[in-house]
Structure formats: C-alpha cells, structure tokens
Amino acid sequence: MLRRLAPTLPLVLMLAACGGGDRPREIAASQVTTIGVNSYLWRASLETLSFMPLLQTDSNGGVIVTDWYVNPNTPGERMKVTVTILDTDLRADAVRVAALREVNQNGQWVSAPVQAATVQKLEDIILTTARDLRRGSVIG
Template sequence: MSFSRPAVFAALLPLALAACGGGNDRPSETLAPAQVTTIGVNSYLWRASLETLSFIPMAQVDSAGGVIVTDWYANPSAPTERMKLTVTILDADLRADALRVAASRQLYNGSQWLEAPVQAATVQRLEEIILTRARELRRSTVIG
C-alpha cells in the first residue's frame, strides 16, 4: 500500500480546517536490514520522506544531516493558507522515534501572512504516512 498525493492532502487537510531493491534471480525471504546508513541516515525513511513530500517545492535537502525543509506550499483549493514542513531523521535505524516532522502554517488576511496554529494530529498523520512508506520500501528490498 502506498500513499498518493490525495492521502497526503488528506493528512494536511486539517490545517485548512483549524534505493531500489537489488537482487538475483532467486528472491530471499529475509527482510532488508533496518539500519542502512550509506547516505548518513536511514535510507528507507529518507526515500519515504522525499516521496511523500514530492509535490511540495524543497528549500533544503541534506541527506548527510537527515533534514528536509520544504518551501511554503499553498493547496490550490485553499490559496489563503500555506504551510512549510521540516522533516528530520534522527537515527540510522528504521524506528518511529527516528523521525520528526514539524510544520508551520500561515493564513493570508488580504494584506499579509499571519502565523496560525498547526493541529498535532496533522503532524502525527504525516509521520505515520512516512513511516508506513519506509516500512513498505524495506519490505520490498530483496537482499541476496
């Protein structure tokens, strides 16, 4: 199961309301290691984060430090609201506590952008989407 843009939009909607696997001819039944550090952070979390946020312009992408900062993004259906995300991968292991998502939200009042609160459930849902995708990527990787 993978998450599409509508799923990510659905996760972000509350804001408006308040490495490919390698292998040989014989696939292995063993899961790929949970710790992959060739890029400085867990590659499954990294790829899942980039895929999940692929529709948002990126301001900073640092694979060695494990930080992704998006530019401001306004959903076309809510142009007076915009958001900016920071995803930080904190560990080389594929674990829930190795991922942190922070969000900023602004509303346009007709003349300027003003800070607005972000619902905690929105950030949690985005973390769940990224973690689920990272686990899918790990399962799909065949080691040989």
C-alpha cells in the same frame, strides 16, 4: 592451511550450492550504509513531500525543509514542513516532523496554529512508506 581445506572444499561448495529456494525471503536490513541516516526513512520522506517545493535537503544530517506550499483547494493558507531523521535505524521515534502554517489576512501572511494531527499524520505516512520500501527491498 589450504591443503587441509582442500578435501572439504567440494563438500562446502555443494552445500553452498543448495541455495534453499524454498526458504522464506529475508527482510532487508534496517540500517543505512551510504548516507548519514536511515535510507528508507529518507526516501519515504522525500516521496511523501514530493508535492511540495524543496528548499533544503541534507542526507548526512537527515534534514528536509520545504518551501511554502499553497494548496489549490485552500489558497488562503500555506504550509512549510521540516522533516528530521534522527537515527540510522528504521524506528518510529527516528523521524520528526515540524510544520508551520500561515493564513492570508488582508494580503498579509499571518502565523496560524497547525493541528497536531497534521504532523502526526505526516509522520505516520513517512513511517508506513519507509516500511513498504524496506519490505520491497527483500534479500533473496
């Protein structure tokens, strides 16, 4: 087999050497290879929630749980966030955010509603960051 390829080997090597520096750069793959979920969504989620203390992270299961966070500008309320990454593909429906909010009433933390726009905004930020990370990981 090698003898039949030997005459064409220099031609193949020459063609391979024509690396095509003028070709457009390709976007990095959208799937993960080393953890159980999409690595761009995972990294984007960690980056987005980096200002909050983390309580639990599971890269194989795709779950990030923060501890309660009190914004210095609104000390009478606190938030806790859970991000779940549902797929290995970088897709809009592959990330879910759930949030809990409590307000301090007379020294007691009491559950309060979270605006739906808050959860949606966090999902949008994670997706945008993940896409930027992917664009930054171009091949070529």
